[in-house]
Every structure is written in C-alpha cells, then in structure tokens.
Amino acid sequence: MIVRAATPADSTTVYALLDRAPRQRVQLGAEDIATALATDHCLLLYAEEHAAAPLLALLITVAEVRPPSLPAAAPDRIYVRGVAFHASCSPTTGLQHLLRAFATRAMRNPHPHQLIAYGGEGWLDRALRDAGMHLADRVQFFALERLQQRTWSAPAPAIAIARTIRNATPADLTPLAHLDSQTFDPLWHYSQRHLQDALLQGPLLVAIAGEELIGYIALQFEQATCTIARLAVHPQHQGRGYGRALLLAGLQLAQQWGCSRVLLNTQATNHRSQQLYRSLGFRPTGESFAVFVLDLPDPLSPPAVTEHAA
Secondary structure, eight states: OOOEEGGGHHHHHHHHHHHSSSSEOOOOOOOHHHHHHHHTTTEEESSSSSSTTTTTEEEEEEEOOOOTTTTTSSOOEEEEEEEEEEETTHHHHHHHHHHHHHHHTTSOOOOEEEEEEOOHHHHHEHHHHHHHTTEEEEEEEEEEOOGGGOOOOOOOOOHHHHHHEEEEOGGGGHHHHHHHHHHSSSSGGOHHHHHHHHHHSSEEEEETTTEEEEEEEEEEEEETTEEEEEEEOOOOGGTTSHHHHHHHHHHHHHHTTTTEEEEEEEEEEHHHHHHHHHHHHHHEEEEEEEEEEEEEEEOOOOSSOOOEOO
C-alpha cells in the first residue's frame, strides 16, 4: 500500500472518489477540501505506485490553531474531518494504513498531538476502533418537549441574591475561555474563537457571583427549537445551584422566543449534568455518537505502509 499527501492537482481524483464512495464521512465544504489539498492535510491511499492505480481511500484532517486558554500540558488538537473509501477498500484496512502514515508524519513534531474523530455510524466506529483509535466517550442527546407548558420554581433566595445573570459582551470572552479550560477536559475545551462564534450565533448569558464571572450558557435558536450549545460553571462554584439558575434563565429566554422544544447533548459519563437535565424535564432522545482519540507521538502497529512525498 502507498500513502502520499494530496496536492491541488489531485482534486479531480479526490472528488471522483467522494462522488462514488459507498463509505464516507466528510464534514467540510468544497472550499475547505480545496484548502486541505493545498496545505498538506489530505492523505491518499493507493494499492500500488503507478499512474493508473485507483484511489482507494483518503483522510482529511484539520489542525486547530492552539488557543492560549488550552492548558500548557494539553496536546495540540487535530480533527478528522473527512474519510472516504472505494468500494474495494475495507474502511478498517484503509484507516490502518492512513493513520499509520499520519502518525509517522506527526512524529516529526515532538510536541504532543491528539487526533480526534467523531463517529456515529457503526461502520465508522468499528473502523476507527480497529485502526488504533480508542473510545474517549460517547455524547448523548437530550430533549425537553412542550416548553411553553413548563414552569419551574425559582432558585433559592441565597443563590438569587449572590448571582447576576446578564448577556455576555466581547470583553467577557477571554475570561470565559479560561473558565472553560478549568471546567472541562482539554478534549472538550471551548476556545475564545468558539465562544466568539457562540456570541454571534445566539444569546450567550454569563453568571456573576460578587465580581467574579463563574459560569455561562450558550443558546442557539432555529424556528421553534432552542439548542443549548454549552453550559459551564467553574469547578469551585459547582454544587451551589448556579448551573440550575443558568439553565433556567436559558429555558425562560427560549420560552420568550416562542420555542416549543429544547435540545442539548452531554458526555455519557457526565452523570452530574444528566441529573440536572432530568430534574428539569429533559429526557434522552436515544441519539448518540462516539468520540475517538489517538494520542501522538504514539506508535501504532497496523500493517506496514510506505509513504511517498507528493
């Protein structure tokens, strides 16, 4: 098997595979794919090295610009954004070769990296697992129906007195990013860029205790559905009702917007948050997806592969 980096000259071949591949997952638009081809972020797999050899599989990754708020000990994050496999190529076999080549290239940079891939379909989950990535967690979806008919008791008086909930401003984004880094594992960290997107896409509310910013909730509205994109409370303030107060503020705002349904997701292992969501009427939808990671440098042991420069 031969793996090499794609170039813009491979665009016709790449799009031909994407047009006919029975097994594929691509989370990029055409412009982003073109960027990947031009920036050495797409690997191509061939059975042998000759001009007529068919393209068997591809792997497209996107490296995150390291956010300043990511803890110093955390690895740089790289995301799998596209995979596709020719009908004659097993996804597991193809990914074994592609990930082996990817790991070899990553070894050139001694700084730790973490490759992150989102599953969701059985064939993809099996391929990612069998190719050497390990399951970090599963993300489960919850829904709250009949929002307009819901009422909730107000937060305890002590919480109401100590807490101010207001709309976020651009000046809050840097402290919010640092709060987020202290609240979540680096795998799930929201950078300042993510928070800026959240501020632009929908209401972003922050909670203040005294003069300290201690939590936030990010909402997105689409027709009659509200999506809670993020809920975070600093670890030193958890267990005091601030998360519930933020969530209630978000739900009441969604009611004012005329929403009838609220969606959110959380890690399957985050039992504390799930307990809060259930107490306010959220129920699992049955939908979920797996999150796989590969820490690099970390030697893999799939079949040998030859990597050729483009």
